[in-house]
Amino acid sequence: MTAVEGWEDVPAEVRRRHAELAAEITDHRARYYEQDAPVVSDAEFDALMRELEGIEAEHPALVTPDSPTQRVGGAPTVLFAEVEHRERLLSLDNAMDDEELAAWAERVATELHGIDYHYLCELKVDGLAVNLTYENGQLTQAATRGDGRVGEDITANVRTIKEIPHRLKGENVPELVEIRGEVYFPTEEFDALNASFAEENERRRQENEERAREGKRPRAMIRLFMNPRNAAAGSLRQKDPHVTASRPLHMVVHGIGARVGFDIDNQSHAYRLLHDWGLPTARHNRVVGTLAEVRAFIKHFGEQRHSVEHEIDGVVVKVDEIALQGRLGATSKSPRWAIAWKYPPEEVTGRLAEIKVGIGRTGRATPYAVLAEPVKVAGSMVQYATLHNQEIVKAKDVLLGDTVVLRKAGDVIPEILGPVYDLRDGTEQAFVMPSHCPECGSELRPMAEGDIDLRCPNAERCPAQIRERIAFLGGRQCLDVEGLGYVAATALTQPLEPAEAPVRNEADIFRLTREKLLPIKVLVRDPKTGMPKLDDKTGKEKEVFFFATTKGEPKKSLQALIDNLEAAKQRPLWRFVNGLSIRHVGPVAAQALAREFRDLTKIFEASEEQLAAVEGVGPTIARSIQEWYAEEWHKEVLRNWEADGVRFTEEFADEEEAERPLEGLTVVVTGTLAGHTRDGAKEALTSRGAKVTGSVSKKTDFVVAGDNPGSKYDKAVQLGLPVLDDAGFTALLADGPSAARAHLGLPEPEEAGEAAEESVED
CATH class of the missing domain: 3.30.470.30 (DNA ligase/mRNA capping enzyme)
Structure with a gap:
């Protein structure tokens, strides 16, 4: 870079750092604008640029016409002819x-x-x-x-x-x-394109194995795009x-x-x-x-x-x-x-230190990435990211030691998008999926023919599956028990040497007492790394009581959990069905089963044909329900729940609700409603028979829009669909679609049709 007056007065360290930054930024710009192959995220590039701007603000003698701070974009490539713009394109601060x-x-x-x-x-x-x-x-x-x-x-x-x-x-x-x-x-199309590339790569991988046996050169893999840009x-x-x-x-x-x-x-x-x-x-x-x-x-x-x-x-x-x-x-x-x-960046890069495998509530073995250092993305520090299954790891061509692109969109679980190929140095190694469960040692295997996912079959005793199921049972989609989150579920399901864990499985959840809760201890973890802290005196992992003070007295959270579990016994039937973690059974199927049978015992007494006939269930879910009930320990869960006072039957507030007054309606909910959470609004609709979907189309009957609605509201307006505010939503729930239309000043569908016919005749 060209030196200007006063340059020699700038400290040598500052000049050196300025030169390093200028060269690095220039290289990144070339990769981004000219080669379409960036090796750092936008956030990391912005951080480098702001550091350079800070140095130049403090030392103006370093500002020269060829500094990256004084230039826009990158130089044209040699692939296309150069074009001079009639008026300069500027970049934005x-x-x-x-x-x-x-x-x-x-x-x-x-x-x-x-x-x-x-x-x-x-x-x-x-x-x-x-x-x-x-x-x-x-x-x-x-x-x-x-x-x-x-x-x-x-x-x-x-x-x-x-x-x-x-x-x-x-x-x-x-x-x-x-x-x-x-x-x-x-x-959406970006995700589909990368998925097609991944499928082609898998096909080429298999072809290359055959080529290797024949002594032929392998076909090159297709590089997946890092992001839509x-x-x-x-x-x-x-x-x-x-x-x-x-x-x-x-x-x-x-x-x-x-x-x-x-x-x-x-x-x-x-x-x-x-x-x-x-x-x-x-x-x-x-x-x-x-x-x-x-x-x-x-x-x-x-x-x-x-x-x-x-x-x-x-x-x-x-x-x-x-x-x-x-x-x-x-x-x-x-x-x-x-x-x-x-906005806070949703994509960053980091070095992939290792890939571990976690076991979910239905036994699925999910590889997840562990970064060498935590990185800040979407406003939070992240060190772990999902890789879904062993086939996805192959398809994304991720190797241990890679610099990878990590994405965290809003509250979505962080995900590895792929490697930065240009930073590979040959020391990277392929990931090998373990053959046995990392927590109970059972051999991992597909649970059905054609399954891609590997699962741990030890549902009754695998510590990971029990912990995940208890946390799920206490969550918002099930019993919604305050105080029964993931940390509490972990504490409740770990053994108390020499005794068993207070919660061996779902059968014990309503039998917790003060005596069972007081002895529970948990490891103290570093909030930055997640690793257990060591006791300064003993050098061993530090433990503390979870439900008791240091003096051994019960915390308020102990009695609160007992009281909340007692109240949860009266939750709607579908929440218990969903909370059993039956494979393929989610909230929609659970609600359909609860509406049809109105009794938990009757659901499991029903034949496979009767279950499959329920709208929203079908043969796969029906078979899964029967397979779940065939396990004796699952029956013990139900026997314990019934003995502990769990309500097994569905009771309707009145006959009108039992008749499902919103049957046949398709409704979309967007924005923040004054009187309901998003999940609460959907539950209120589905309990009355409405179908709640996530996308707006001409077949949508109503769009319920609270504060700050998104593009669904825009599309509803574009299609001319009825859009309900809080008051309109209340009218829909209380008095049905006619009241909702009246709130909007709209005629009934038949009246609208007659009016249209009259206008045509005129």
Whole structure:
């Protein structure tokens, strides 16, 4: 990098670190923009860039024109011809927290003091930036961002994207316009594409085994895409446009560059113009007047970011008025009139130290990754991530010692997406699935012909399965017992030497007493690593009483658990059916069985044919129920529960509920309701006979929308479906669909049909 005056006054250590960062960032940019093969996550790249910016802020002599802080994107590749943009494409400064957002807003307010202006809020699409050039309405060129001044000519490939018009609609098309936007790969299609690649890799793996025996060279494996942005870039940079055409690429436009033949006064007005020309504009944009409203928009989509059809990594906030954008101006690389709020990263990289195997409540053996060091992702520290089963480990081509990409979307369990191939050094090793259960030693095996999953068959005595089942039984989908979470389940099911564990299995759960609970001890674990702490005096693993104080007196949690378990005996029947952890039986099937038989004993006395005839059950679940009941220790669970006072019969509040007044209705629930949790609302609907689904379609009868509804609400409005608020939902539950329609001022379906016929006759 070129030295400037004062450079020699900067400490040598700082100059060295600055040079290291500049080189590393430049390399990462090349991998990201030019090779579509990043080896670090966006969050890690942002951290490097912010460190470099911090050094340059403290030592301005290090700021040179070729510093990464003064440049945009990356240089064009040699695969495509270079294209010079008529107007430079800028990158956005980032706000990583509310303090930085407020500082930007304050700078804008100071510069525009006394002038009325508005904020335009947009979703920050995680795709590939593209510049479209239309001349006299005709698409003449499409190019990547490149370094902001020069990009790559990808016109032939962009023409294959169906929603990008080759000619603008309308009569008032401009003489010239550059249109900026993001090409993205929809999330669902991305998962499907990687799944197809994984299947092909497995086929090639098997083929290569045969090739190896014949002395032939193996076929290369297909690299899975790291994320949808990587998939969009890789699909758009194909030499063969036919490959691009085969991929489900989409685009959303978000700006205008050079233009001749028209003027615009507001960015939001420009979007309406682009929409009229037939271009794909975003549907989530919003113009607001205050910073508080900006924060509300950011909060809303932070909670709903996975309901959007494409990946988003933040919100872009712009000053809406074009003239004021010009007044605020830009730095060498970023506009001062816009900023990008970045959500906490959901993808990071880390080194895979080992793969262990956990045993679930139905005995399934699930490999999970253990990272060498905890990493922060989606706002929390993570060291473990699921790998689903041994076949997925093969399909994802993950090796021990790999640097892997880890994803945690919202509250979803962290997942390993795949390895960073370019960082392999040859020391990595393949994972070998164990043949025996890591907790009880039983041989793992498929439980049915064709099963991919391996399972531990020792359901009665395997400590892992018992622990997982008890935690599940106490959870929200079952008995919802406060105080019976995973930690408590672990404490209850571990042996008290020389005595047995207080809870040997589900049969003991309602027989807990003060005397049984007081002696229980648990290991003290380090909150950062999860490893047991050692006692300073003895050097042994440190233990503490779980339900007693250090003086041996009972904690309040002890009596609370006993009282909560007593209350749980009166829970609805379906919750007990679900809590038995019968394979294939989930909440929907459990509710169907409870409605049909209304008695736990009758469910298990029913024949396989009678069970299969229940709507929502079928032969597979019916067979599983009978197989479960054939085990003598399972019958002991039911005998103990009945003796302990568990309610085995379903009682209805009144005959109207027994008749299931919402039978035949399909309902979708979205947003936060005032009087119900999401699960509570669904349970209230299904108990009255409604079918609750997760997606909106023309067959949906009602959409119940609380505060902060997501894209399901948008689709319901688009389809013209009845949307109920809290009051409407209450009317639906209390008095049925007619009352819900009356709340909305809608006619009954028959009346609507008659009105339509009358209008046709007129």
